[in-house]
Amino acid sequence: MNILMLCNKSPYPPSEGGPMAMNSIVNGLHDAGHKVKILAVNSEKYHIKKEDIPQSYKDKTNIELVDVDLKIKPIEAFKNLFTNNSYHVERFISEDFRKKLIEILKKDKYDIVQLEMIYMAPYIETIRANSDALIVLRAHNVEHLIWDRIAKKTNFLPKKWYLNHLVRTLREYELNAINKVDGIAAITYRDAAFFRGETSVPVIDIPFGVNPEDFTPSYEVNENPTLYHIGSMNWMPNEEGIRWFLKNVWEKLKEREPNLKLNLAGRHMPKWLMNLKKKNVKVWGEVPDAKEFIKNNDIAIVPLLSGSGIRIKIIESMAMGKTVITTMIGAEGIQYSEYNNIIIADNPTKIVETICRLMKDPDEIQRIGKNARKLIEDIYDNKKIIDRLLIFYDEISKKKKDITYINH
Secondary structure, eight states, X not given: OEEEEEESSOSSSOOSHHHHHHHHHHHHHHHTTOEEEEEEEEOSTTOOOGGGSOHHXXXXXXXXXXXXXXXXXXXXXHHHTTSXXXXXXXXXXXXXXXXXXXXXXXXXXXSEEEEESGGGGGGHHHHHHHOOOEEEEEESSOHHHHHHHHHHTOOSHHHHHHHHHHHHHHHHHHHHHTTSSSEEEESSHXXXXXXXXXXXXXXXXXXXXXXXXXXXXXXXXXXXXXXXXXXXXXXXXXXHHHHHHIIIIIHHHHHHOTXXXXXXXXXXXXXXXXXXXXXTEEEEESOSOHXXXXXXXXXXXXXXXXXXXXXXXXXXXXXXXXXXXXXXXXXXXXOOOBTTTBXXXXXXXXXXXXXXXXXXXXXXXXXXXXXXXXXXXXXOBHHHHHHHHHHHHHHHHHHHHHHHHHHO
């Protein structure tokens, strides 16, 4: 099978959530014996120099990058208020990208064109005009739900009004676009259920997968267990969650556990965090080896208050055999069993009580971590996930052939 992936950012390097999710599909399809080509947006926010991509990856994917200016332009954003167009999506529309896509489609025949995120949907018509390939939307999130949750938590009325405009236009675009593709591969079963309620297009949940053998679990607990958070801080829900945790949870924790330490790591740390002066809180910024960072800590804190899709860093922490404490929103899309392989805590009191209990019970930290690892082996093994995706490709292909036969 020959598959073209259109990506809103380069899957390489896989150093934050979106690229990691895309890269797991790229590697899984390649390892299963299929051809994959990548055409990706290259923006100032996630800019990649092609010479920095290893030759082995170029050979595997024939990756091509197109520079697209995604900077928010105040005048254009203001003008958008008087339209029904989604400003989120409009920024990804590029004539250079469209021309490169046409060139690629005319050069080779593809069985599948996979759109990585809704922001690649503006190119559906171009694909239809230049290829007979099936179009699959890989939905990393239900995008408008992320912004809807943020808008609901915003108190400043002018900002709230503007965010609600963005939510409305993005929702209209998203619900219209999902009816133009041949299949939707949502990243969580919750997102899949949402899409099934909005379209008759075939939908499957294809979560983020890892190769368990690439993660050596570490069940040993430090004498003084440490908390940690790792994630890209240019993703608004991550910054929002850590700000909330430090304001509402950390001070109460310190009163109960004065020697407790918190390590924060991730790309694009904001200045307010890098300049943070709190006892026993260390802000690392981007770490050279995420697995080593996770290995050296004990309890993952993922206090998400908004967002959609699956939390890749939760999956990786679980693969490393770590206990994860998160919110209901943070755990969305993960097939967990509470207190068996994860802990759900939605308010400061429960988070504090849970951490204080675990600090006195390292055996419980180990037990949950071992069960978390087993969950990854059973459900989030990338080989099993890719097998399901290939079956889905086959099913929608047969469905389209049947429709074509009936129409003739």
